[in-house]
Amino acid sequence: MIKGIIFDLDGVIVSTDEYHYQGWQQLADEEGIEFNREINERLRGVSRMESLGILLEKATKEYSEEEKIEMATRKNNIYRNLLKNITPADILPGVMDLLNELKKKGIKMAIGSSSKNTPVILERIRMDTFFDAVADGNDIRNSKPDPEVFLLAATRLSIPAEECLVVEDAEAGVSAALNARMKVLAVGSASKDKRAHLRAADLTEVTAEELLMMN
Ligand code: BG6
Ligand code: MG
Numbered sequence: 001m002i003k004g005i006i007f008d009l010d011g012v013i014v015s016t017d018e019y020h021y022q023g024w025q026q027l028a029d030e031e032g033i034e035f036n037r038e039i040n041e042r043l044r045g046v047s048r049m050e051s052l053g054i055l056l057e058k059a060t061k062e063y064s065e066e067e068k069i070e071m072a073t074r075k076n077n078i079y080r081n082l083l084k085n086i087t088p089a090d091i092l093p094g095v096m097d098l099l100n101e102l103k104k105k106g107i108k109m110a111i112g113s114s115s116k117n118t119p120v121i122l123e124r125i126r127m128d129t130f131f132d133a134v135a136d137g138n139d140i141r142n143s144k145p146d147p148e149v150f151l152l153a154a155t156r157l158s159i160p161a162e163e164c165l166v167v168e169d170a171e172a173g174v175s176a177a178l179n180a181r182m183k184v185l186a187v188g189s190a191s192k193d194k195r196a197h198l199r200a201a202d203l204t205e206v207t208a209e210e211l212l213m214m215n
Pocket of ligand 2: 008009010011012044045168169170173
């Protein structure tokens with residue numbers, strides 16, 4: 001039986017993914033590095049520094065550690081500026097209905113995100129007190145596909161991993177959930193991932209009953 005549900009944040013609860021893309025694209029343009037939406041797909045669920053590593057695969061020169069930190073900071077500053085536009089209206093379709101239904105049924109819910117910006121995003125969408133637990137990029141050493149963030153979220157919910165379901169939009173996130181031995185619902189960009197136990201284009205397509213029946 002599913003007793004706890006762990007939601008990824010970016011691309012599952014809220015559409016910050018376009019702002020991540022814009023931040024990386026601007027950085028790549030400033031550095032004269034080839035970048036596009038296809039490469040951007042590989043950054044979903046991956047930490048900031050690892051994302052930079054993927055972007056730098058197309059670089060024509062070597063960058064020092066100091067330069068890499070400056071570039072990641074520059075991207076984050078662009079991203080943080082764009083985040084000022086986020087409001088509760090950016091919560092993705094079906095999210096609030098599903099979450100409220102789950103809450104009524106007494107299901108414990110957590111956020112499990114690689115993002116260090118999780119607290120600021122939750123505040124902007126006025127969901128900073130909604131979840132029973134939050135585990136994010138500030139708490140972990142290894143980002144998805146490592147299961148660390150989901151295992152920490154389960155611990156914080158006091159629910160065994162086998163009784164948790166993860167909702168993810170990233171291939172790396174689906175891998176992380178499977179590595180944690182959790183069930184996984186893949187949505188959005190990950191909705192074609194056959195490894196997931198359940199798949200949907202978005203959360204308007206799933207009901208609380210359907211999720212809780214998974215075993
Ligand atoms: C994930 C996003 O949620 O967070 C990734 O899917 C992003 O694209 C990662 O790189 C880290 O985010 P941040 O906000 O710490 O730079
Ligand atoms: Mg995501």
